[in-house]
């Protein structure tokens with residue numbers, strides 16, 4: 323009888339332990355971590371407008387049937403695909419010496435509001451930084467700040483991950499815009 327009771331209480335203890343470690347609290351645990359690296363860059367997008375092929379750093383490469391590749395389409399540019407190769411600078415001056423290039427694409431992906439999806443890399447080849455940082459995420463352009471994911475990197479940024487907060491620092495009609503990227507890396511090697 324004593325033995326049976328002992329075995330039962332042991333079983334009970336084991337079940338409690340298993341139960342608590344598998345509880346939702348375990349998964350909801352939040353970790354507040356400090357970034358291991360913080361960086362700020364600006365990049366400058368000069369959109370082809372039919373007259374500036376020498377100066378343009380981006381071009382519409384795909385458009386819905388009702389648009390064309392010279393002018394961004396109506397309905398919040400929905401369906402337009404733009405490829406870019408933009409200079410990256412340390413300050414907000416387009417004419418500052420670039421430290422790298424922002425290369426990738428954006429897709430306007432909603433008719434009702436002005437919003438895009440970004441996939442691009444910062445490719446560095448300067449004395450300060452060598453390597454690349456890769457970014458992806460939704461860019462709701464009307465928001466003052468937008469967070470996109472840092473999904474990886476190479477060279478100085480080997481295997482990095484983090485978050486980049488984008489803000490539109492300036493724009494001139496549909497020909498030029500400048501984005502500020504506040505990059506917080508949470509994984510550094």
Ligand SMILES: *[C@@H]1O[C@H](CO)[C@@H](O)[C@H](O)[C@H]1NC(C)=O
Pocket residue numbers: 389390391392393
């Ligand atoms: C492109 O579309 C715009 C707006 O509809 C129009 O004004 C322009 O003439 C078109 N350009 C070409 C090259 O078709």
Ligand SMILES: *[C@@H]1O[C@H](CO)[C@@H](O)[C@H](O)[C@H]1NC(C)=O
Pocket residue numbers: 447
């Ligand atoms: C990086 O810069 C060096 C020195 O200016 C140059 O020789 C090299 O070709 C550049 N590499 C790339 C990938 O641009």
Ligand SMILES: *[C@@H]1O[C@H](CO)[C@@H](O)[C@H](O)[C@H]1NC(C)=O
Pocket residue numbers: 462465467468469
């Ligand atoms: C954009 O702004 C809207 C309204 O202020 C907010 O609800 C939304 O979460 C924001 N989105 C991002 C990705 O910041």
Ligand SMILES: *[C@@H]1O[C@H](CO)[C@@H](O)[C@H](O)[C@H]1NC(C)=O
Pocket residue numbers: 368377494497498
């Ligand atoms: C190139 O485009 C930018 C942005 O629109 C403008 O500020 C600059 O003056 C242009 N440069 C030339 C040489 O056209």
